[in-house]
Amino acid sequence: MSYRVVFEPERGQRVPVRVWARAPAVETLRQLQHIASQPYVVEHVAAMADAHVSEGVAVGTVFATERTVVPAALGGDLGCGMTAMALPARAEVDRRTLERVVAELGRAIPTGHATHRGAGVSVPSELLASGLSTRALEHTREALARRHLGTLGGGNHFLELDRDAEGGLWLLVHSGSRGLGAAVAAHHARAAGTSTALGGLDTETPAGRAYYDDLLWALDFARANREALAKRAIEVVGAALDLASAPTDVLDVHHNFVAKEQWMGRELFVHRKGAVAVPMGARALIPGSMGTASYVVVGLGNAAAWGSCSHGAGRVLTRREARTRISPDALARAMRRVVFPSGHAPDFVEEAPAAYRDIGEVLEDQEDLVRRSVRLEPIAVLKG
DNA sequence: ATGTCC
Numbered sequence: 001m002s003y004r005v006v007f008e009p010e011r012g013q014r015v016p017v018r019v020w021a022r023a024p025a026v027e028t029l030r031q032l033q034h035i036a037s038q039p040y041v042v043e044h045v046a047a048m049a050d051a052h053v054s055e056g057v058a059v060g061t062v063f064a065t066e067r068t069v070v071p072a073a074l075g076g077d078l079g080c081g082m083t084a085m086a087l088p089a090r091a092e093v094d095r096r097t098l099e100r101v102v103a104e105l106g107r108a109i110p111t112g113h114a115t116h117r118g119a120g121v122s123v124p125s126e127l128l129a130s131g132l133s134t135r136a137l138e139h140t141r142e143a144l145a146r147r148h149l150g151t152l153g154g155g156n157h158f159l160e161l162d163r164d165a166e167g168g169l170w171l172l173v174h175s176g177s178r179g180l181g182a183a184v185a186a187h188h189a190r191a192a193g194t195s196t197a198l199g200g201l202d203t204e205t206p207a208g209r210a211y212y213d214d215l216l217w218a219l220d221f222a223r224a225n226r227e228a229l230a231k232r233a234i235e236v237v238g239a240a241l242d243l244a245s246a247p248t249d250v251l252d253v254h255h256n257f258v259a260k261e262q263w264m265g266r267e268l269f270v271h272r273k274g275a276v277a278v279p280m281g282a283r284a285l286i287p288g289s290m291g292t293a294s295y296v297v298v299g300l301g302n303a304a305a306w307g308s309c310s311h312g313a314g315r316v317l318t319r320r321e322a323r324t325r326i327s328p329d330a331l332a333r334a335m336r337r338v339v340f341p342s343g344h345a346p347d348f349v350e351e352a353p354a355a356y357r358d359i360g361e362v363l364e365d366q367e368d369l370v371r372r373s374v375r376l377e378p379i380a381v382l383k384g
Numbered sequence: 385a386t387g388t389c390c
Contacts, residue, residue: 077385113387144387155385182386256385 002368003046003304012037018304020049020366021060021314031058040068040200042268046305048275049365050314050357056198059274059315062308066268068200069211069258071188073271077153078185078215079222080176080256081276082285083230084296084376086249087171089241091163091379098161098339098380101240105159105382106341108236109229110151112384115179120146127224130217132184133210140183145221148178150228156351157384158290159233162376170376171237171247172294173229174287175384176256177222184214203269212258212269219257226252251296253277253284255311263303274311278370286370288313288359290351290381291335295363297370309370313356322355330354339380347383 006029007016017032024032028051036045041063051060057073093101110116123145132138152159152175162170177184188211193199201208230247237243255276258269270277276284278299286309287294301307317325326349334353335345349355363372 075385076388080385115387153385157385176385179386182388186386186389 001365006033008033014039015041015044017045017047019047019051020305020310020369021047021051022365024051025053027053028058031056032061035061035063035073035198038198038200040065040070042066046308048305048308048310049362050274050310050312052315054273057273060310061273062270062275062306064263064268064270064306065200066266067203069203069208069215069269070198070200070271071185071192071211072198074185074256074258074273076182076185077176077256078181078218079254081222081226081252081254082287083173083226083250083252084285085171085230085247087169087234087237087243088245088248089169089243091161091167091169093241093379095339097240099342101161101237102339102341102380102382104236104240105233108232109159109382111382112154115147115151121149121228122146123149124224127221132217133214134187137183137187137214141180144179144183148180149221149225150232151178151225152229152382152384153178154384159229159382160290160378161237161380162294162378164374164376171230171233172285172287172376173226173233175222175226175229177218178225180221181218184218188214215258219254222254223252251283251285263306270306272308275308276311277307278309279307283373284309284370286310286312286359286363289353289356290348290383291338291378292353292356293359293378294376295359295372296374296376297363298373299370300368302369305369309366310362313359313362315355316357317355319350322350322352326352326354338378340383344383351383
């Protein structure tokens with residue numbers, strides 16, 4: 001399937017919305033039309049196959065501007081994204097060993113609200129070298145970076161072991177910039193107006209430059225966070241499975257970010273809220289829900305979508321709906337082939353497979369954006 | 385997503 005166009009100038013829409021999702025909710029379309037009505041948006045808005053309602057701007061929205069950045073468009077978790085690593089080991093691991101590994105991962109890696117205690121970890125000097133735009137943010141960095149680097153966070157963040165079609169073992173990490181991205185986002189959302197007003201900042205002004213520079217730092221921190229999480233996880237997995245060497249393949253993608261890109265001979269600021277940049281030939285990781293398959297995909301660089309693809313399967317139930325509608329039995333059945341820390345089953349309800357669309361269908365909706373490369377089947381999950 | 389309003 002390709003996209004369909006939604007364009008109603010009589011509703012104030014300035015540019016068309018191209019929709020890859022086959023059945024977006026009415027409220028999702030309203031949010032897409034709202035961002036497509038803003039004065040700074042150029043050419044068209046693209047809605048990815050997993051588009052769904054969020055605060056302000058729908059998750060799965062991609063839009064481009066000239067000389068404008070929009071702090072409120074991204075939400076708090078700047079640089080949220082995925083790391084995937086192929087490990088030099090077989091995925092045929094007995095259940096008892098997997099249970100031991102996830103229990104140890106749960107002890108080794110702070111999850112949910114947890115952070116490193118006391119002085120925390122040492123932070124790579126390159127993450128402390130550049131200034132942030134205000135002293136307050138620099139103080140926040142000094143206080144939080146060493147406590148948040150290498151922590152998973154909550155919600156839909158997870159760490160997972162997977163098996164590919166050849167029986168190879170993979171590690172997946174879904175996490176972001178933790179409290180630091182949230183602090184950067186909150187500061188600049190205030191500077192640009194209220195968090196829901198979708199105010200834009202001119203990139204040629206101090207405020208616009210400050211946001212973009214702080215954003216780039218938050219993206220670096222998010223990537224370093226996933227790297228630290230993966231490193232710790234590999235230490236734990238390696239101790240149990242005797243990993244002989246380093247990962248044989250590594251990929252990392254942001255799915256909540258702004259990037260300066262060249263399109264049609266112009267320099268544009270492409271905003272991706274829950275979407276991945278996939279230039280022609282570039283790989284990305286599209287996770288299903290926890291407990292269902294994920295895919296390594298290869299980008300087709302389709303300009304119609306600003307060279308983007310979906311960041312996941314997309315919610316069909318809100319967190320609240322998932323809690324009321326998905327029974328513990330149904331969840332246990334859906335997760336029966338996946339090992340997770342004992343006693344944590346209730347935590348999974350909000351992220352259960354039934355709360356998300358089928359990933360195969362979501363990939364069908366974007367066959368003009370990415371092709372499938374590697375199917376990854378989960379064998380063990382640590383939930384954030 | 386987020387020490388979820390210093």
